[in-house]
Amino acid sequence: MQTRRQCLAAALLAAAGAPALAQDAVTVYGVVDMAMxxxxGGSAGKVTKLTSGVGAGSRIGFRGSEDLGGGTSAIFLMESGFQADTGAMGQGGLLFGRQIYVGLQGRLGTVTVGRQYTPHYMTTVMADPFGSGYVGDSKNMLAVTGNSFSRMDNTVKYVSPTTHGVFLELVAAAGETAADRESGRQLGMALDYTSGPLRLRFGYHDRNNDTATLRNTDNARNAIVAAVYDFGILKAHASYGRNRGLNSSVWRNNDNPYGYAETPLASTDSKDALLGLTVPFGQHALMASWIHKDDRGALNQDASQFALGYRYALSKRTELHAAWSRIDNRNGASYTVGSAIESGSGDRATSIGIRHSF
Structure with missing residues (x-):
């Protein structure tokens, strides 16, 4: 009899817990990307390498949610980058260097806290036919060339609900400097609008450069407007950016590619322009982009990049890819052709690789 009662109690507990378990979800996902x-064009001559994260950074991630009732959910994401060619961790050895956050999602929007992408960077990615990857990566000249590097630590982010195709993003990050609440702090925002085949987005970022070695210096301020229009047979991409202040435009091949420089490496006043195309046909897709950096400073260190790419989908999760890119540096500018996670060594590069997602 006791055994029968225990079995009945266990069955009732399992039944009671089933709905709660069904409402929760945890997903493991990842990308493994490798290319030759x-x-x-670099000072050391040609370099040939088998490397990871060319089309997209190799990663493993965990994301999940819990239904709290009343239309509110708790959400989290933990994403770790790695080098598939060596097994080393990415993002300077950080355990969850790509992203890690926790927050609440409901009818009034989503609030998350942790290490997260900046709205300015996501605006740049939207405009880039290469999606901030491959050797045609816009980060060679745009997104990383500014104070709005791709990620912010110590970040509080709010994303509004979408109304009539419009949503708003707001971010703030503390510099966490003792006795100085403004030192190193960051603020950013984006306004996003979608209507049928058209998507428009404006992104802005402001970083206080006050550090031990940059006391009382100018803030870095970056603004960008981007547009994508899907004609069906092709997508047209365009963006225009304005960069002002110390560290508002720095060369990607510096000693700290995942952070900002302690001394200015390029212009403190520049304009950016991007034009691009994506042409999908069946399992194939062609990509092309032109990017121009207009240095408004005294040195006039302009640069232009032209890139071509090709993707072939073997399945929904596996693709082959190839790309070529070249940068024309002027008046001592030193922009280099990199990829999704590497800065590169010269002014031109070619790649061929494979990517698998799970």
């Missing part, structure tokens, strides 16, 4: 890359 040849770089040229």
């Amino acid at each position: 890359v040849q770089e040229a």
Whole structure:
């Protein structure tokens, strides 16, 4: 009899817990991307390498949610980057260097806290036919060339609900400097609008450069407007950016590619322009982009990048890819052709690779 009661109690507990378990979800996902890359035009000559994260950064991630009732959910995401060619961790050895956050999602929007992408960077990615990857990566000249590097630590982010195709993003990050609440702090925002085949987005970022070595210096301020229009047979991409202040435009091949520089490496006043195309046909897709950096400073260190790419989908989760890119540096500018996670060594590069997502 006791055994029968225990079995009945266990069955009731399992039944009671089933709905709650059904409302919760945890997903494990990832990307493994490898490519053969040849770089040229650098001071050391040609470099040929088998490397990871060319089309997209190799990663493993965990995301999930819990239904709290009343239309509110708790959400989290933990994403770790790695080098598939060596097994080393990415993002300078950080355990969850790509992203890690926790927050609440409901009818009034979503609030998350942790290490997260900046709205300015996501605006740049939207405009880039290469999606901030491959050797045609816009980060070679745009997104990383500014104070709005791709991620912010110590970030509080709010994303509004979408109304009539419009939503708003707001971010703030503390510099966490003792006795100085403004030192190193960051603020950003984006306004996003979608209507049928058209998507428009404006992104802005402001970073206080006050550090031990940059006391009382100018803030870095970056603004960008981007547009994508899907004609069906092709997508047209365009963006225009304005960068002002110390560290508002820095060369990607510095000693700290995942942070901002302690001394200015390029212009403190520049304009950016991007034009691009994506042409999908069946399992194939062609990509092309032109990017121009207009240095408004005294040195006039302009640069232009032209890139071509090709993707072939073997399945929904596996693709082959190839790309070529070249940068024309002027008056001592030193922009280099990199990829999704590497800065590169010269002014031109070719890659061919494979990517699998799970």
